[in-house]
Amino acid sequence: MNRADAMIHEDALLWMVRTRDPEFVDWEGFTAWLEVDPAHGTAYDALMAQDAELAGIIPADPVPMLAPANDAGHPAERRWRSMRWIGGGAVAAALVAAVSLSVMNRSDIYTVTTAPGEIRTIALDDGTKIDVNGGTTLRLDRKNLRFAALDSGEAAFTVRHDEAHPFRVTVGDDLFEDAGTVFNIVRSDASTRIGVSEGKVIYNPRAEAIALPAGRALTEDATGVKVMNIAPEAVASWRNGRLVYANAPIGEVGEDIARSIGVRLSTTPGAAAMRFTGTIALDRDPARFFAGAAPLMGLTAVRQGDGWLLKEGDGPQS
Amino acid sequence: MDMATGLSAIFLQNRPVLLRFLRARGAGEDAEDMLQDMWMKLEAKDLGPVADPLPYLYRMANNLMLDRYRSSIRREKREHDWAGGAGGVMADASENIAIDERMILTQRLEEARAVLRELGPRVELVFRRFRIEGVGQRLIAQELGVSLTTVEKDLQKAYRAMIALKQRLDTE
Numbered sequence: 001m002n003r004a005d006a007m008i009h010e011d012a013l014l015w016m017v018r019t020r021d022p023e024f025v026d027w028e029g030f031t032a033w034l035e036v037d038p039a040h041g042t043a044y045d046a047l048m049a050q051d052a053e054l055a056g057i058i059p060a061d062p063v064p065m066l067a068p069a070n071d072a073g074h075p076a077e078r079r080w081r082s083m084r085w086i087g088g089g090a091v092a093a094a095l096v097a098a099v100s101l102s103v104m105n106r107s108d109i110y111t112v113t114t115a116p117g118e119i120r121t122i123a124l125d126d127g128t129k130i131d132v133n134g135g136t137t138l139r140l141d142r143k144n145l146r147f148a149a150l151d152s153g154e155a156a157f158t159v160r161h162d163e164a165h166p167f168r169v170t171v172g173d174d175l176f177e178d179a180g181t182v183f184n185i186v187r188s189d190a191s192t193r194i195g196v197s198e199g200k201v202i203y204n205p206r207a208e209a210i211a212l213p214a215g216r217a218l219t220e221d222a223t224g225v226k227v228m229n230i231a232p233e234a235v236a237s238w239r240n241g242r243l244v245y246a247n248a249p250i251g252e253v254g255e256d257i258a259r260s261i262g263v264r265l266s267t268t269p270g271a272a273a274m275r276f277t278g279t280i281a282l283d284r285d286p287a288r289f290f291a292g293a294a295p296l297m298g299l300t301a302v303r304q305g306d307g308w309l310l311k312e313g314d315g316p317q318s
Numbered sequence: 319m320d321m322a323t324g325l326s327a328i329f330l331q332n333r334p335v336l337l338r339f340l341r342a343r344g345a346g347e348d349a350e351d352m353l354q355d356m357w358m359k360l361e362a363k364d365l366g367p368v369a370d371p372l373p374y375l376y377r378m379a380n381n382l383m384l385d386r387y388r389s390s391i392r393r394e395k396r397e398h399d400w401a402g403g404a405g406g407v408m409a410d411a412s413e414n415i416a417i418d419e420r421m422i423l424t425q426r427l428e429e430a431r432a433v434l435r436e437l438g439p440r441v442e443l444v445f446r447r448f449r450i451e452g453v454g455q456r457l458i459a460q461e462l463g464v465s466l467t468t469v470e471k472d473l474q475k476a477y478r479a480m481i482a483l484k485q486r487l488d489t490e
Contacts, residue, residue: 022452022454024373
């Protein structure tokens with residue numbers, strides 16, 4: 001790029017930043033700049049096209065919410081540090097009485113979405129870590145770090161416990177409240193499942209108030225709420241590339257597989273009604289995965305269009 | 319007078335400046351046709367109340383030009399691929415390729431993360447608020463207690479770095 005081109009590039013960059021602002025109004029100024037040289041418009045177009053492609057490489061980490069600085073005289077760096085601190089504790093404390101899970105300022109809520117097969121880890125400022133499995137939608141609140149809403153899919157929460165400010169996860173109408181905890185929640189259309197591997201979680205603390213210590217799991221579906229045992233190492237085992245089950249309906253297993261390896265998967269009614277106990281190793285190659293996993297479950301997997309079908313076993317393994 | 323009529327009236331009043339804008343943007347002989355398209359869209363849609371009608375119309379025209387540029391790039395790429403013999407034969411859609419692509423993607427995300435981190439926390443935050451979350455510059459400036467110019471400069475810095483990274487990744 002020669003000097004003149006470099007200057008045009010810089011100007012175009014500035015106009016891109018300006019025109020991308022939702023409140024931009026200086027279209028006449030922009031017109032005047034464009035009229036100077038046809039190369040201006042070309043440079044602008046090229047940058048805007050590159051901007052559109054940036055989406056693919058921008059890491060979507062959550063950003064801690066900053067409070068407005070009260071004292072404009074402070075150096076920026078110091079302001080930043082103090083706001084980090086506010087994000088960690090004071091805001092949560094200030095809001096604890098006022099927070100209502102249903103009435104929130106929309107601009108503070110952000111959504112984390114993963115595609116099937118995609119795994120993402122989110123580190124919140126308070127030390128809490130959330131591992132998000134594929135095919136999941138999770139909402140977080142910049143103003144209240146001790147809150148998450150699992151709208152669909154699966155996530156494992158490693159919560160930094162704070163007696164005064166429990167971490168809360170809402171799943172539909174249900175509320176899970178941590179008491180020092182590592183836990184995994186799955187939400188599908190039909191059911192909500194939670195498994196606790198460390199500490200304790202309270203299910204709907206203001207209604208049923210069921211305490212789930214480590215090694216306990218809870219399932220809620222159309223038939224009601226069931227509490228059962230779960231091996232702590234089986235909780236969120238997808239993070240280690242395994243799915244671990246004890247007497248689980250194949251329907252649930254199928255949903256977990258679809259989310260974890262990123263395939264469209266359906267099950268025949270006969271297969272869905274069966275149950276499975278054991279460990280399945282995840283593999284991102286669906287053909288290889290099903291070749292191993294389907295016989296393990298006593299089932300057969302066949303390719304169907306752009307997805308897979310799990311059906312009752314036939315052939316040698318049945 | 320309902321809002322749609324209002325917007326149409328403003329369109330008619332400002333037709334000359336919009337035409338001038340489209341020409342400056344490089345629409346050439348198509349500028350008149352594009353205005354006609356805009357007019358049809360405005361008439362067809364009940365847009366409801368628009369707070370700032372003229373900037374809204376400018377933005378609409380700008381978006382038309384961006385779409386036009388994108389489709390011309392796509393067409394060029396198709397023709398290029400065709401001429402290069404890449405078209406016509408489908409590559410084997412083996413899953414191993416998908417895994418490689420995922421690894422490349424993960425690596426790119428890491429590089430982008432590093433680039434943003436190097437810009438410093440404020441620039442990174444401003445860029446994320448603006449580019450990912452779509453928050454306006456005025457609001458970002460208020461949140462951070464800095465001037466609008468500072469936000470603009472931060473965004474230029476971040477975009478410069480990110481676009482340089484993108485260009486490097488594309489030529490690798």
